[in-house]
Amino acid sequence: KNIVILISGGGSNMAAIVRAAQQQEWARRLDARVAAVISNKADAQGLVFAREHGIATAVLNHKDFDSREAFDAALAQQIDSHEPALVVLAGFMRILTPGFVNHFAGRLLNIHPSLLPAFPGLHTHQRAIEAGCKFAGATVHQVTAELDVGPILDQAVVPVLPEDTPQTLAARVLTQEHIIYPRAVAHFLRHL
Numbered sequence: 297k298n299i300v301i302l303i304s305g306g307g308s309n310m311a312a313i314v315r316a317a318q319q320q321e322w323a324r325r326l327d328a329r330v331a332a333v334i335s336n337k338a339d340a341q342g343l344v345f346a347r348e349h350g351i352a353t354a355v356l357n358h359k360d361f362d363s364r365e366a367f368d369a370a371l372a373q374q375i376d377s378h379e380p381a382l383v384v385l386a387g388f389m390r391i392l393t394p395g396f397v398n399h400f401a402g403r404l405l406n407i408h409p410s411l412l413p414a415f416p417g418l419h420t421h422q423r424a425i426e427a428g429c430k431f432a433g434a435t436v437h438q439v440t441a442e443l444d445v446g447p448i449l450d451q452a453v454v455p456v457l458p459e460d461t462p463q464t465l466a467a468r469v470l471t472q473e474h475i476i477y478p479r480a481v482a483h484f485l486r487h488l
């Protein structure tokens with residue numbers, strides 16, 4: 297069962313999934329492997345980790361395309377060449393067209409750094425602090441055409457501390473993301 301992961305930056309969630317797929321028993325049993333990591337940015341740090349771990353990488357720069365549709369079509373073609381059972385968005389900072397989402401319907405996951413349906417979109421940690429939330433967290437969900445909506449597969453909760461800045465809260469949430477995302481991937485593949 298091939299997994300393709302899309303990133304734009306640090307790729308720490310991607311790294312957590314790669315490690316799990318290379319080391320954990322469920323991956324062996326399900327014959328699951330990360331077949332490729334694709335980035336829309338050539339300088340995404342995560343690409344280095346992927347290459348060091350023997351994973352095929354590709355870069356598809358959205359600026360090389362005239363439209364969102366053209367970029368998404370090329371991206372879908374690149375992904376399809378790996379015949380994935382599952383496509384994982386891990387800090388992939390592009391809004392995807394309905395055509396793309398429909399093409400991968402039912403096998404497209406995302407992680408969002410808030411307790412959805414609270415705080416879809418950007419700057420989630422700052423908004424949680426400003427709203428006076430006592431708890432924050434992260435959500436793994438299936439991707440549907442609407443941004444940050446779609447069936448919720450897993451969530452993790454962390455406290456918001458009085459001295460938190462968006463950065464300290466983000467770091468606390470991110471450590472939980474690294475736990476729930478590989479777990480959700482395993483669960484999803486097991487129930488395919």
Ligand code: GRF
Binds near residue numbers: 307387388409473
């Ligand atoms: C994560 O917080 C993810 O939820 C958000 O962007 C961040 C990506 O981090 N969408 P990384 O690239 O996985 O390290």
